[in-house]
Amino acid sequence: MTQFDKLALGRRALGRWTLGAMAAGAALRPGLSYAEGGSGTVVAAIDNDPPTLNPGISTDYATGEIAAKVYESLVWLDVDATPQPSLATSWEATPDGKTYSFKLRQGVSWHDGKPFSAADVKFTFEEVLGKLHPRMAAVLKSLGAMIETPDDHSVVFRLERGYAPFLVQMTVFDAPILPKHLFEGTNIPAAPASQAPVGTGPFKFSEWNRGANIRLTRNENYWDKPKPYLAEVVFQIVPQGANRSAGLQTGELDVVSDFYMPKPDLPRLMRDPSLQNRQGVNIPAIWFAMFNTKSPVFAKKEVRQAVAMAVDRPRLVQQVMRGIARPGIGAFGDGFKWLVNEDVTYDKKYPLDPAKAKALLQQAGYDGSPVRMVFDAARPQLRSEAQIIRENLRAIGMDVQLEPLERSVMLDRVFTKREFDITLQSFFSAGDPAIGYTRLYVTTTSGTNNNASGYSNPKVDELLAEAATAPDRERRAPLYKELQVILNEDLPSLVLFDEETVNVATKRVTGLWTSIDARDRWAGVRIQGN
Amino acid sequence: MWFVARRLLHAVPLLFCVVVLNFVLIAATPGDPVTILVGDFPAPPGYVEQVKREFGLDQPIYVQLFRYLGHVLTGDLGYSFANRQPVSTLILGRLAATLELTLTALLLASILGIILGMLAARWRGSWLDSGVQGVASAGYSIPDFWLGQILILIFSIWLGWLPSQGNMSVRGAPEGFAGFLDHLRYLLLPALALSFRYLALIARITRAAMLEVLSADFILAARSRGATEISIMVGHALRNAAAPVITVIGYNLGFILAGSALIETVFGWPGIGRLLFDSISRRDYPVMMAILLMVSVTVVLANLATDILHRMIDPRVGDR
Numbered sequence: 001m002t003q004f005d006k007l008a009l010g011r012r013a014l015g016r017w018t019l020g021a022m023a024a025g026a027a028l029r030p031g032l033s034y035a036e037g038g039s040g041t042v043v044a045a046i047d048n049d050p051p052t053l054n055p056g057i058s059t060d061y062a063t064g065e066i067a068a069k070v071y072e073s074l075v076w077l078d079v080d081a082t083p084q085p086s087l088a089t090s091w092e093a094t095p096d097g098k099t100y101s102f103k104l105r106q107g108v109s110w111h112d113g114k115p116f117s118a119a120d121v122k123f124t125f126e127e128v129l130g131k132l133h134p135r136m137a138a139v140l141k142s143l144g145a146m147i148e149t150p151d152d153h154s155v156v157f158r159l160e161r162g163y164a165p166f167l168v169q170m171t172v173f174d175a176p177i178l179p180k181h182l183f184e185g186t187n188i189p190a191a192p193a194s195q196a197p198v199g200t201g202p203f204k205f206s207e208w209n210r211g212a213n214i215r216l217t218r219n220e221n222y223w224d225k226p227k228p229y230l231a232e233v234v235f236q237i238v239p240q241g242a243n244r245s246a247g248l249q250t251g252e253l254d255v256v257s258d259f260y261m262p263k264p265d266l267p268r269l270m271r272d273p274s275l276q277n278r279q280g281v282n283i284p285a286i287w288f289a290m291f292n293t294k295s296p297v298f299a300k301k302e303v304r305q306a307v308a309m310a311v312d313r314p315r316l317v318q319q320v321m322r323g324i325a326r327p328g329i330g331a332f333g334d335g336f337k338w339l340v341n342e343d344v345t346y347d348k349k350y351p352l353d354p355a356k357a358k359a360l361l362q363q364a365g366y367d368g369s370p371v372r373m374v375f376d377a378a379r380p381q382l383r384s385e386a387q388i389i390r391e392n393l394r395a396i397g398m399d400v401q402l403e404p405l406e407r408s409v410m411l412d413r414v415f416t417k418r419e420f421d422i423t424l425q426s427f428f429s430a431g432d433p434a435i436g437y438t439r440l441y442v443t444t445t446s447g448t449n450n451n452a453s454g455y456s457n458p459k460v461d462e463l464l465a466e467a468a469t470a471p472d473r474e475r476r477a478p479l480y481k482e483l484q485v486i487l488n489e490d491l492p493s494l495v496l497f498d499e500e501t502v503n504v505a506t507k508r509v510t511g512l513w514t515s516i517d518a519r520d521r522w523a524g525v526r527i528q529g530n
Numbered sequence: 531m532w533f534v535a536r537r538l539l540h541a542v543p544l545l546f547c548v549v550v551l552n553f554v555l556i557a558a559t560p561g562d563p564v565t566i567l568v569g570d571f572p573a574p575p576g577y578v579e580q581v582k583r584e585f586g587l588d589q590p591i592y593v594q595l596f597r598y599l600g601h602v603l604t605g606d607l608g609y610s611f612a613n614r615q616p617v618s619t620l621i622l623g624r625l626a627a628t629l630e631l632t633l634t635a636l637l638l639a640s641i642l643g644i645i646l647g648m649l650a651a652r653w654r655g656s657w658l659d660s661g662v663q664g665v666a667s668a669g670y671s672i673p674d675f676w677l678g679q680i681l682i683l684i685f686s687i688w689l690g691w692l693p694s695q696g697n698m699s700v701r702g703a704p705e706g707f708a709g710f711l712d713h714l715r716y717l718l719l720p721a722l723a724l725s726f727r728y729l730a731l732i733a734r735i736t737r738a739a740m741l742e743v744l745s746a747d748f749i750l751a752a753r754s755r756g757a758t759e760i761s762i763m764v765g766h767a768l769r770n771a772a773a774p775v776i777t778v779i780g781y782n783l784g785f786i787l788a789g790s791a792l793i794e795t796v797f798g799w800p801g802i803g804r805l806l807f808d809s810i811s812r813r814d815y816p817v818m819m820a821i822l823l824m825v826s827v828t829v830v831l832a833n834l835a836t837d838i839l840h841r842m843i844d845p846r847v848g849d850r
Contacts, residue, residue, distance in 0.1 A: 041700070041702070051567065051613065051614065051812075052614055132577075137577065189584075190614055194614065195614070195615070210620065211624055211801065211805065212697060213696075215700075236695075237798060237800070239795045240679075240796055240798070242679065243694050246686060246694045246695075247695065250686055250690060250693075252694060252696070378811070406811070408813050412560055412565065413560075447578075
């Protein structure tokens with residue numbers, strides 16, 4: 001038992017302060033020092049208890065934050081989003097993109113000592129991801145994926161059609177590999193291992209003090225020796241954004257992911273000499289205004305185009321995101337450089353011009369009826385975004401009524417009932433436009449977080465499907481460029497800006513952020529002086 | 531004894547109504563837990579129905595209500611959708627932290643409030659009285675969550691004396707008495723922020739009650755007998771002024787319990803209040819219901835205890 005284990009046990013046993021009072025007189029704690037070997041504890045913030053610690057059944061951000069240290073996947077994405085070996089050491093795909101063969105790493109064991117094998121991979125895909133994962137289940141079903149295990153260390157995926165983002169989606173967030181021996185035959189969401197995970201990753205689950213913190217300890221038997229370097233990682237639950245910023249400054253916290261960072265505090269934190277940050281390296285995500293094309297006002301595309309000419313996107317970036325974002329340029333933003341169609345960007349088609357917008361609005365026969373703008377009230381940036389857009393649209397004679405709603409109510413109003421004129425949303429691409437952005441434009445009749453605009457264009461549907469199956473960027477790019485010609489003209493949604501994340505940490509921590517997803521790859525993280 | 535039994539019997543239909551009313555109100559609120567559970571990506575076909583079936587949310591509302599009532603009567607508070615845990619486990623794990631915070635806050639508020647109220651009444655019209663009245667007005671008008679953030683700003687960020695959130699050190703937490711002191715450092719700011727409003731209330735009530743008593747004849751008689759000032763204030767005046775003060779303290783136990791939600795959220799205190807706050811935003815009905823029921827039971831019991839105490843202090847109450 002290490003000194004740290006003893007302390008942890010002692011603290012647990014200590015319990016509440018009444019007991020503490022009885023223990024009066026005990027010695028002060030001995031100073032902890034982790035001079036060599038780079039051990040120590042990194043404290044990272046999350047905002048709430050995650051719903052589960054099983055990343056196979058949830059895309060919750062905090063679940064992913066913790067699971068990425070405990071579980072592993074076949075590949076991980078480096079800062080350029082290029083897949084790198086993790087549980088798979090190598091792979092190859094057939095030219096038609098329908099067969100992927102992976103060689104698995106040997107000598108890997110689960111945290112409970114059982115060996116990892118191809119059977120775990122097959123089980124995870126067939127029984128967990130294919131049935132319960134909010135993103136992967138639909139993908140695997142639509143691909144008709146068949147999984148074969150020629151031997152204990154090989155896995156072959158046979159797909160009915162090519163799927164360009166297949167490898168990009170093999171990460172720990174979309175395709176974590178779970179232990180078959182602990183989940184087989186259980187009700188997976190309720191299984192003990194969904195609360196107390198057992199993975200192959202650099203850190204082992206240690207304890208979950210609900211409402212307070214989740215503690216992970218070093219996996220001594222990790223396959224990539226001498227990593228991991230840290231003795232412990234603690235995820236401290238800090239519900240208030242302002243306290244997360246404060247925690248970084250007081251040294252109570254070491255790392256805060258962008259997702260938990262209150263935007264107004266960022267400029268101050270980025271100037272703080274004791275802190276470091278990584279800006280703008282992230283999986284693309286776009287913030288947009290979606291029009292209800294079935295509503296009387298926005299049925300005409302000229303009205304939507306008038307809005308595009310009236311909304312001051314650079315101002316939104318400055319005031320809403322404190323300059324940390326890039327103004328929207330088209331239907332898919334500019335996060336995927338290879339697909340941007342420079343000929344039809346918003347800047348070319350809709351330069352800021354309130355007078356022209358006003359004229360276009362009158363031409364389209366807009367009768368001055370008020371429009372309802374619905375958004376999630378819990379996101380302060382959306383509120384300021386809404387206020388600026390309201391001001392922009394008032395200048396062209398459009399009266400916008402803001403309807404901030406609680407998230408679950410908003411989801412119901414927008415995506416189920418479609419009772420809105422404009423809604424402010426943001427979508428995460430999850431690494432490829434086919435995974436995260438297709439849903440914004442493809443014909444959709446129901447379901448949350450997809451195209452609620454009512455826009456339906458068979459040509460767009462066809463191009464989107466083709467762009468998802470084409471095997472390489474050379475063949476995909478022209479399809480996405482053609483899509484931008486149509487979508488930037490029809491404007492079922494107006495992309496306001498591309499997100500730029502800023503992850504912040506104290507300078508004592510090194511080895512962070514080797515992946516495009518700041519939550520991944522912590523085996524090489526170290527901390528000085530604790 | 532009869533009095534206690536009668537009061538407890540009265541509480542049964544009251545609690546029943548609370549459960550039914552809470553259930554109906556929550557069910558009538560727009561939004562549902564499944565959309566929150568599903569996450570930020572479109573769910574595959576059938577997934578939403580599957581989750582609804584899993585939690586019995588596919589049943590009509592009256593079936594859900596009867597099922598719930600049946601479970602509550604057998605002591606089963608249900609299963610949390612969002613946390614995938616039995617509600618009772620979840621609540622028990624968080625109860626101690628809330629009791630610790632709220633009781634400390636109430637204790638602080640009571641002791642300081644009574645002392646300040648007494649001093650203000652004794653030196654009525656003095657600068658001390660004005661000061662206490664000022665504190666009382668501030669206590670009423672400053673929202674506790676705002677006060678919490680100001681306390682963090684001053685004591686955590688500017689002065690660096692106290693931690694800004696949590697309930698114990700996560701990095702190498704000390705043991706023994708040092709651990710107790712470490713924990714007190716975390717408790718101090720949230721307890722102060724939570725107590726301020728009640729401190730103001732108790733100080734005002736104490737002051738008013740003391741002023742009334744201090745003008746009574748028996749105080750004059752005590753003075754003329756040459757009783758010391760302390761014995762007059764504590765032994766005679768406070769004793770007779772205690773009834774309304776105790777009533778206020780007792781009746782506010784429920785409020786302070788329910789009101790801890792914001793303070794627990796501001797300070798990241800792992801208690802029931804924050805669990806309630808989270809369960810509302812996640813539409814985690816079983817947890818919301820159980821906590822609301824718990825608060826109702828606490829209010830009923832606290833009121834009962836207050837009445838009993840009231841009778842003990844002032845025997846005339848029972849005869850009315």
